[in-house]
Amino acid sequence: MSPTEVRVGVVGVGIMGTDHAERLASRIAGARLVAVADPDRVRATALADRLGTEVLADPLALVASPDVDAVVLASPGFAHEEQVLACLAARKPVLCEKPLTMDDESSLRVVRAEVEHGARLVTVGFMRRFDPEYAEARALLGTGERGRLLLLHNVHRNRSVPNADFRSEMIVRDSLVHEVDSSRFLFDDEVVEVTVLAPAPTRHAAEGVLDPQVALFRMAGGGLVTNEVFVNSQVGYEVRFEAVAERGSLTAGLHTTALLGTSAAAGGGAWGGVVPADYRRRFARAYDLEVQAWVDGIRAGTGAVGASAWDGYAATAVSTAGMASLATGTPVAVELAERPSLYRATADPVAVP
Numbered sequence: 001m002s003p004t005e006v007r008v009g010v011v012g013v014g015i016m017g018t019d020h021a022e023r024l025a026s027r028i029a030g031a032r033l034v035a036v037a038d039p040d041r042v043r044a045t046a047l048a049d050r051l052g053t054e055v056l057a058d059p060l061a062l063v064a065s066p067d068v069d070a071v072v073l074a075s076p077g078f079a080h081e082e083q084v085l086a087c088l089a090a091r092k093p094v095l096c097e098k099p100l101t102m103d104d105e106s107s108l109r110v111v112r113a114e115v116e117h118g119a120r121l122v123t124v125g126f127m128r129r130f131d132p133e134y135a136e137a138r139a140l141l142g143t144g145e146r147g148r149l150l151l152l153h154n155v156h157r158n159r160s161v162p163n164a165d166f167r168s169e170m171i172v173r174d175s176l177v178h179e180v181d182s183s184r185f186l187f188d189d190e191v192v193e194v195t196v197l198a199p200a201p202t203r204h205a206a207e208g209v210l211d212p213q214v215a216l217f218r219m220a221g222g223g224l225v226t227n228e229v230f231v232n233s234q235v236g237y238e239v240r241f242e243a244v245a246e247r248g249s250l251t252a253g254l255h256t257t258a259l260l261g262t263s264a265a266a267g268g269g270a271w272g273g274v275v276p277a278d279y280r281r282r283f284a285r286a287y288d289l290e291v292q293a294w295v296d297g298i299r300a301g302t303g304a305v306g307a308s309a310w311d312g313y314a315a316t317a318v319s320t321a322g323m324a325s326l327a328t329g330t331p332v333a334v335e336l337a338e339r340p341s342l343y344r345a346t347a348d349p350v351a352v353p
Ligand code: ISE
Pocket: 158, 174, 175, 178, 231, 279
């Protein structure tokens, strides 16, 4: 398909779906937002009215609509399998927010359906691959100048979580899953073992929720990854990493390009930049680049870009192992199915912007 303008429908208009709908309606070249669908009709109608687009009650009707060329899925993870499979059946490119699905078997069903289709139509919304710092780090590691990547230290903090349903397992499936993909992307390798531990929780976590968590990933090639995930830090959105290679390191997420200033209002002695409030701000550019690359790929007919259904499946499998480890505190092996030839590279490279 190489339309001059890609007509996009957005399923799910919560925080991320609204963000994507606004992006598509205002700053993505070559795309037009033509419909939104959400079970919450009031919310969907308010957004559609604001952005001048159509509302459909049923996500599957949006996928099937002859007026929709491509679909962004920002619905809850439990709805993804049916909706992604519907996009594949309709032969429509789909950008599906993470997680791809809720368990290994359903993610594998998506992989198999895409293999059956014979070409990549599914992109999983691991937007960090498009963040200039992450993309440049991967490119620099690929040059070999610093030697082999040995260690990766990831930090992932949210100010707070949206609701009380955000339990310990969700910290693994919804938050740590980004570190899984980042680690696979930077190492260009699979995670083969996960251990998830938790200290005595913060008093700001809901009763019974293990927050923060510390996870250790072993990579197939011998690399090690340490991860801190803390979703009730009370501060803001802090996502950074230090990648340690044989002859040098790379550090991302320090906001070093931010304006530095002193402030009497902040106590007189304070200096520094501003910690972004949430992921929409921290990764705003990454989301724009991700959606633009997705639209460009559809227009050029060059196939899906970014994280593939295989990457989504691998991330789900590591999350499943991580949730099992969280329950026991012991290492859990990750066993992946055989990778189909449709997905040659572990992490399909993206151009450094
Ligand atoms: C959320 O769903 C995201 O994807 C954010 O990037 C992550 O930081 C947050 O912890 C998740 O809940």
